[in-house]
Amino acid sequence: xxxxxxxxxxxxxxxxxxxxxxxxxxxxxxxxxxxxxxxxxxxxxxxxxxxxxxxxxxxxxxxxxxxxxxxxxxxxxxxxxxxxxxxxxxxxxxxxxxxxxxxxxxxxxxxxxxxxxxxxxxxxxxxxxxxxxxxxxxxxxxxxxxxxxxxxxxxxxxxxxxxxxxxxxxxxxxxxxxxxxxxxxxxxxxxxxxxxxxxxxxxxxxxxxxxxxxxxxxxxxxxxxxxxxxxxxx
Amino acid sequence: xxxxxxxxxxxxxxxxxxxxxxxxxxxxxxxxxxxxxxxxxxxxxxxxxxxxxxxxxxxxxxxxxxxxxxxxxxxxxxxxxxxxxxxxxxxxxxxxxxxxxxxxxxxxxxxxxxxxxxxxxxxxxxxxxxxxxxxxxxxxxxxxxxxxxxxxxxxxxxxxxxxxxxxxxxxxxxxxxxxxxxxxxxxxxxxxxxxxxxxxxxxxxxxxxxxxxxxxxxxxxxxxxxxxxxxxxxxxxxxxxxxxxxxxxx
Numbered sequence: 290x291x292x293x294x295x296x297x298x299x300x301x302x303x304x305x306x307x308x309x310x311x312x313x314x315x316x317x318x319x320x321x322x323x324x325x326x327x328x329x330x331x332x333x334x335x336x337x338x339x340x341x342x343x344x345x346x347x348x349x350x351x352x353x354x355x356x357x358x359x360x361x362x363x364x365x366x367x368x369x370x371x372x373x374x375x376x377x378x379x380x381x382x383x384x385x386x387x388x389x390x391x392x393x394x395x396x397x398x399x400x401x402x403x404x405x406x407x408x409x410x411x412x413x414x415x416x417x418x419x420x421x422x423x424x425x426x427x428x429x430x431x432x433x434x435x436x437x438x439x440x441x442x443x444x445x446x447x448x449x450x451x452x453x454x455x456x457x458x459x460x461x462x463x464x465x466x467x468x469x470x471x472x473x474x475x476x477x478x479x480x481x482x483x484x485x486x487x488x489x490x491x492x493x494x495x496x497x498x499x500x501x502x503x504x505x506x507x508x509x510x511x512x513x514x515x516x517x518x519x520x521x522x523x
Numbered sequence: 524x525x526x527x528x529x530x531x532x533x534x535x536x537x538x539x540x541x542x543x544x545x546x547x548x549x550x551x552x553x554x555x556x557x558x559x560x561x562x563x564x565x566x567x568x569x570x571x572x573x574x575x576x577x578x579x580x581x582x583x584x585x586x587x588x589x590x591x592x593x594x595x596x597x598x599x600x601x602x603x604x605x606x607x608x609x610x611x612x613x614x615x616x617x618x619x620x621x622x623x624x625x626x627x628x629x630x631x632x633x634x635x636x637x638x639x640x641x642x643x644x645x646x647x648x649x650x651x652x653x654x655x656x657x658x659x660x661x662x663x664x665x666x667x668x669x670x671x672x673x674x675x676x677x678x679x680x681x682x683x684x685x686x687x688x689x690x691x692x693x694x695x696x697x698x699x700x701x702x703x704x705x706x707x708x709x710x711x712x713x714x715x716x717x718x719x720x721x722x723x724x725x726x727x728x729x730x731x732x733x734x735x736x737x738x739x740x741x742x743x744x745x746x747x748x749x750x751x752x753x754x755x756x757x758x759x760x761x762x763x764x765x766x767x768x769x770x771x772x773x
Contacts, residue, residue: 315721315747317576322583350753354583389741394753419741429757458739465758494737495719496728504734507712511762514770 314343325351334374342384349375349387353395360401372399372406385418393422397429406430411438415445421458428466436468443474457493457501464508469516475509547611553580553587556605559615560590564622566599567661567767569633570612570647572640574749575669579603585753586637586666592760597633597767606643613647613656620656632657633763634664637752641668641726642699648710649703660703662712662766664759667726667751668699695719698727705733714762716755721748 314321325332325347333355336348356371379391392413400406411434413423420442427435443459446452460478463471482489482502493501548554550562555578571593573579573586581587587603594601600619604612620630632651636644645668648660698717705713714734717726725748728735738746738754746754 316724316749318749319581326583422741494739496737507734511765514768515765518768
């Protein structure tokens with residue numbers, strides 16, 4: 290047997306464990322979330338202090354689930370307290386992925402009727418690298434000023450490659466928000482996307498421009514339908 | 524006479540109940556394999572299929588929260604079923620459809636599936652139309668749909684590593700890509716969400732879908748397979764709600 294076999298096996302095992310940590314959490318959610326959720330709020334907060342981004346991601350998500358369930362059972366104060374902790378964590382969180390999760394998932398979970406969350410999401414929509422995540426959460430929560438915040442960001446994005454990707458995401462947030470004023474923005478974007486002198490790049494993310502235009506056109510159709518329906522109440 | 528065999532049988536039946544039972548849990552009571560969120564005698568019907576190993580009573584599950592949001596916004600009857608109890612889902616849909624037919628109502632069904640639940644939902648769409656259970660599928664939403672088993676994938680994955688290593692291209696060996704035909708009448712809309720960040724476990728564009736969306740959210744950041752449903756809760760709930768609004772096919 291190779292004299293180095295032990296060392297090779299050890300390195301391979303360490304590599305597997307290292308890769309597995311991230312890969313398996315990406316694959317399967319519930320085995321990672323459920324035990325922490327069952328252990329309660331203290332366990333979630335402990336995870337938020339971990340040096341692994343995945344653990345912090347899990348901690349934040351579990352804490353927001355606890356807050357969401359508290360709000361459902363009538364304890365809005367608990368949800369607000371958790372939202373405050375999540376905002377504080379987001380401010381010094383160094384992983385963009387975790388910040389994106391906090392904005393798009395966690396604050397949406399606990400932000401219903403919380404003015405502080407709405408204002409924070411508006412601020413994060415306007416500036417920074419996670420505008421799309423903040424805009425989607427803002428659109429999900431709705432409320433006063435949501436349309437203005439998302440539309441203003443859409444107009445402000447510069448027309449460079451990365452900007453087009455963000456603009457495409459902001460169109461998705463406008464669709465989710467369901468404000469009829471979003472239709473004009475979506476129509477203009479679609480006309481530009483399908484026009485012969487389009488300013489949109491060939492690919493947005495990894496999708497072809499034609500496929501993005503088809504998806505946007507279909508969404509525009511459902512937004513029109515929602516706007517035209519008198520019983521359209523969210 | 525000893526009552527031990529009877530007791531043993533009772534314990535066994537209770538233990539295996541989740542798999543063996545032909546009945547459903549009461550409305551509003553989540554169980555690992557099925558959760559009937561709400562039942563109405565009229566209105567749309569929504570059925571949601573979570574991923575392969577995702578228990579429907581898990582409060583952290585994004586797709587479960589999606590079902591609750593659909594019930595809140597779209598109304599009608601809403602239930603989640605594990606793929607393991609597909610037959611229960613068929614029976615439940617048949618029962619709900621019969622209630623609507625009694626009052627002469629057109630039976631409209633929305634289907635949502637995450638991961639392994641994606642192809643399950645697509646199969647349900649085709650079979651419920653072919654079997655005359657429903658009149659139309661108003662929308663089929665697939666989220667990072669995966670259509671192959673773990674064993675087969677483990678083998679194919681190694682082959683998929685070659686193009687990834689050489690060309691940097693991710694080969695969707697596990698992705699579900701054969702959706703039902705969207706004719707605008709029987710299947711009115713198919714919305715397909717996917718990401719390509721998670722190695723092996725990721726979806727792909729479905730050529731027949733009305734909308735394909737690579738889910739991305741923030742600059743440079745794609746999302747993992749397991750958590751994708753959490754990001755899409757409100758988006759999917761709106762897809763379903765708007766599909767039930769009057770206005771016809773796209």
